[in-house]
Amino acid sequence: MQGVARQGLTGQDRVGGPASTSAGPARDDLTLDGRGALFDQIKRAVAGQILRGRWQAGQRLPNEAELSSLYGVSRQTVHKAIALLAREGFLVRRRRAGTFVATGRRDRFALPIEDIGDVVAREGHVYEFRIRERKSLNNGQGIRWPDLPDGTPILALECLHFSDGTPIQHERRLVNLDAVPEVAEEPFDSVAPSRWLVDRVPWSSADHTVRAVNATAEMAALLGVEAGAACLSIRRQTMHLSRPVTLVHFLSVGDRFSLSGSSITDSATELNL
């Protein structure tokens, strides 16, 4: 890689150079580490300044030209690094005004939601599922899907998911047959509906709601727990090009299932800090 080849040069010498000629006694934090592409090194260096608190929230950064001479790279390279950090939410940029450390990252915590089959398999258990009910109907006949016009043909599915034979999740799903007509032909005898859909149907957005509920007597019987047991309820509606594709409601036993993960846009991890 080019960056590596010049590492000794740009990373150490040049940055050390300007810093010492200008004034600097001890700003060695601005040193690049020579690992990976130059723009990545700059990302790490800048993100490091922020995470270490040297550059506080709201504070203005040196402009691209200054950073460029500070690190001894071109403005374009600095621009790429800084623009990516801005895109990831670390920085806010305003033309003419400058670049500022972003305030308030609290909304960036996130939980990934995975397919139950994957989770069970990854934990080393045997995954199975059973379709309990399957019927075609039109929206509004007994079941109503709010975001879909009445009368739209729908496939309604109900199934149970097992880990090593123990029921862990109940799934009630509606599929828009206008959006996914092929699903009518699919028997789901080897692949679960969620997996089938995810592999086949592109989606452009999805919204979720996660709640805790007490199991009703019926659900408790299906899941093999006492009535009233705490369950995690996940409702997810998947859209494709602003059209609802599927609406699903999962119910999982509290002490057999949990959601977990680290923050998704975890640039720090990506940046090895």
Place this chain on the structure above:
Amino acid sequence: MQGVARQGLTGQDRVGGPASTSAGPARDDLTLDGRGALFDQIKRAVAGQILRGRWQAGQRLPNEAELSSLYGVSRQTVHKAIALLAREGFLVRRRRAGTFVATGRRDRFALPIEDIGDVVAREGHVYEFRIRERKSLNNGQGIRWPDLPDGTPILALECLHFSDGTPIQHERRLVNLDAVPEVAEEPFDSVAPSRWLVDRVPWSSADHTVRAVNATAEMAALLGVEAGAACLSIRRQTMHLSRPVTLVHFLSVGDRFSLSGSSITDSATELNL
């Protein structure tokens, strides 16, 4: 903007040109829409092809040079668009091999987790909190924080959060005093611990676990519900430069609190598709 100025030229004429000379009867989907920067138009065009199913998962895309002449822009511009789509997870790129439509986006569903005070305020309710207990101790004395060495000084907090006077969340929190010594001086009489920390302490990663549990008698009394009521339990450990900063355990009443949100890296939204 430069792109807008040349829109009529590149967006319509040039792309129309090569398509008709080569063979094409009806590939008008490759037309740019002239809105925004060129690389954004290309992102939209390519993402559109994928979301509309014209380019299926796993399929190989034309290479940068081909796309470049197809859209009548330089390779750098195509590169920027495609590289961003790859970074967002729509595409997978391999040198020499080419660019492919990503398979399996199922792991990209996500739930944002917000500060309870923000949620309550946004819903138009009055937010209050009360500190129930506060003590300093060393790790391992009665309480143990697994990821922290024994003997590390810790601040332990317990508090309740209210919406319009109704308790909605119980919080039990440990703060690493080695990492955040200032917290020892903070009385928390106007600002809640979570907010105080989030405003003051930078963090580089956080991991979460969300579960459903039945309220114990003690918790039920604090939260004003019947014993056994389903509650959402969120455990979050926040790290800063690989050092644990705070470990917090939230317990929220199931029918007064839920997590919801759309997929975070929702490029389709961002792309207006």
Place this chain on the structure above:
DNA sequence: TCCGCGATAATGTATGTACATAATCTTACG
């Protein structure tokens, strides 16, 4: 047939240059 090695094709990075865009600052005029 198999293995290795060089040619090749694709993406990745860095820099230069030029101009666009949008705030902010300055200045001059009413």
Place this chain on the structure above:
DNA sequence: CGTAAGATTATGTACATACATTATCGCGGA
């Protein structure tokens, strides 16, 4: 004194060029 027009400054985009990196392909020899 206020305001509007113009200068300035910082970021944003686009293109050209050059070279690095890395799979893959294909050919030749053991």
